[in-house]
Amino acid sequence: MSATDPYEPTHGCRTIHVEHYDLDLSYRVSTNRLTGTAVLRVQAREDLKELALDLEGLTVKKVAVSGAALAKYAHRQSRLRLKLADKVAAGTTFEVTVGYEGYPAPVPSAWGEVGWEELTDGVIVASQPIGASSWFPCNDLPADKATYRTSVTTESAYRVLAHGTLAGRHVRAGTTRWVYEERHPTSAYLATVQIGRYEEVVLAEGPVPQRALVPAHLRGLAREKLAYHGQLMGELTAMFGPYPFSAYTLVFTDDELEIPVEAQGVSIFGTNHLAAQDGEERLIPHELAHQWFGNSVSVDRWQHIWLNEGFACYAEWLWSPLAGGAGTDALARTWHKHLAADEQDLVLADPGPTNIFDDRIYKRGAMTLHALRLTVGDGVFFPLLRDWAARYRYRGVTTDDFRALALEHAEAAGGDTLTRSVRSLLANWLDDARLPALPKA
Numbered sequence: 001m002s003a004t005d006p007y008e009p010t011h012g013c014r015t016i017h018v019e020h021y022d023l024d025l026s027y028r029v030s031t032n033r034l035t036g037t038a039v040l041r042v043q044a045r046e047d048l049k050e051l052a053l054d055l056e057g058l059t060v061k062k063v064a065v066s067g068a069a070l071a072k073y074a075h076r077q078s079r080l081r082l083k084l085a086d087k088v089a090a091g092t093t094f095e096v097t098v099g100y101e102g103y104p105a106p107v108p109s110a111w112g113e114v115g116w117e118e119l120t121d122g123v124i125v126a127s128q129p130i131g132a133s134s135w136f137p138c139n140d141l142p143a144d145k146a147t148y149r150t151s152v153t154t155e156s157a158y159r160v161l162a163h164g165t166l167a168g169r170h171v172r173a174g175t176t177r178w179v180y181e182e183r184h185p186t187s188a189y190l191a192t193v194q195i196g197r198y199e200e201v202v203l204a205e206g207p208v209p210q211r212a213l214v215p216a217h218l219r220g221l222a223r224e225k226l227a228y229h230g231q232l233m234g235e236l237t238a239m240f241g242p243y244p245f246s247a248y249t250l251v252f253t254d255d256e257l258e259i260p261v262e263a264q265g266v267s268i269f270g271t272n273h274l275a276a277q278d279g280e281e282r283l284i285p286h287e288l289a290h291q292w293f294g295n296s297v298s299v300d301r302w303q304h305i306w307l308n309e310g311f312a313c314y315a316e317w318l319w320s321p322l323a324g325g326a327g328t329d330a331l332a333r334t335w336h337k338h339l340a341a342d343e344q345d346l347v348l349a350d351p352g353p354t355n356i357f358d359d360r361i362y363k364r365g366a367m368t369l370h371a372l373r374l375t376v377g378d379g380v381f382f383p384l385l386r387d388w389a390a391r392y393r394y395r396g397v398t399t400d401d402f403r404a405l406a407l408e409h410a411e412a413a414g415g416d417t418l419t420r421s422v423r424s425l426l427a428n429w430l431d432d433a434r435l436p437a438l439p440k441a
């Protein structure tokens with residue numbers, strides 16, 4: 001019925017595009033009970049009579065369609081399948097309403113449990129790559145981007161953050177309804193809800209507002225540890241171009257988290273990452289860089305994830321010397337030694353579904369960018385990064401899109417000779433499992 005992502009064959013539906021999600025959720029932190037109504041504005045990408053949405057671990061109470069006639073639906077495991085009475089033509093827009101409820105829990109996956117997760121006293125949503133279906137019916141493909149309105153009603157003791165801009169806050173009988181509007185195209189896995197006893201710390205105002213949400217006892221630490229955040233934002237903006245969204249919020253949960261994770265305009269860290277000793281500060285620029293590489297420019301399929309993680313890792317190396325740490329070239333050469341001693345059986349452009357979070361995706365991805373930079377020079381490399389972020393803003397991309405843009409910049413700057421060098425450099429780094437040597441600095 002639909003060609004899906006070979007890296008996650010049971011997810012997503014490529015015959016539809018969801019333009020907008022309107023999510024109306026009621027949630028009790030004390031019982032982890034979620035009741036939701038989701039209204040999806042769906043566009044048929046081709047003539048179709050059937051479609052499927054992703055929804056896992058929750059019970060569907062009602063499905064209705066307007067703008068087309070629903071014949072029947074069935075919800076089994078993680079797939080909500082809808083059959084229409086008549087074929088709708090490509091380009092037709094219709095609305096699907098799903099009423100659902102249950103006790104949301106993370107979705108098990110080859111990469112660990114992801115999605116809606118209860119904390120000691122609150123909720124975190126960290127969905128990469130396939131956890132979005134743990135809390136709303138969605139077309140869970142990274143390149144199927146939509147706008148959102150997310151309304152969450154919960155106990156008033158908690159603060160709710162969703163992606164987008166706060167559009168309303170209504171207190172009533174011990175509960176508060178928080179409404180967020182997201183006007184930027186957003187992948188389902190980057191849609192987020194964070195619930196906790198958070199207080200807001202203002203980090204910087206420009207070029208966009210930067211805030212931290214922290215438990216009260218971490219306010220002082222957040223001010224002290226993140227005093228540089230305005231400078232970090234300024235440096236990344238200078239290197240990558242304008243920040244793609246209207247604000248940035250760092251959430252620090254009151255629990256420890258193994259790894260931080262990115263969402264749209266938001267990054268989520270554990271208490272441990274705020275108190276981090278030397279070394280883990282690198283995760284702050286890493287997560288911020290994902291706003292450009294991952295969240296604005298998104299992978300068309302998970303196969304291309306080095307375009308997220310290699311770029312975010314390279315941002316760590318670019319920021320390091322500016323923060324008084326090791327130089328970018330020194331970091332690249334240190335990691336090259338590590339990877340040279342490791343098995344050389346991973347192809348960056350097609351690593352295989354189980355390897356998408358392999359550390360070599362990050363480090364070799366960053367090294368690929370460094371090798372490219374050493375070959376073309378800063379005067380070509382940084383404009384290329386900015387062009388990549390600008391040309392594919394809010395869109396899905398593949399490794400070949402990056403290759404083509406790099407060749408375009410090489411051709412413009414150095415004609416056939418430089419184009420040939422870049423073509424063979426990218427082939428060696430992206431398509432061959434053997435680790436190439438780094439060019440001389």
Ligand SMILES: [Zn+2]
Pocket residue numbers: 286290308309312
């Ligand atoms: Zn990352």
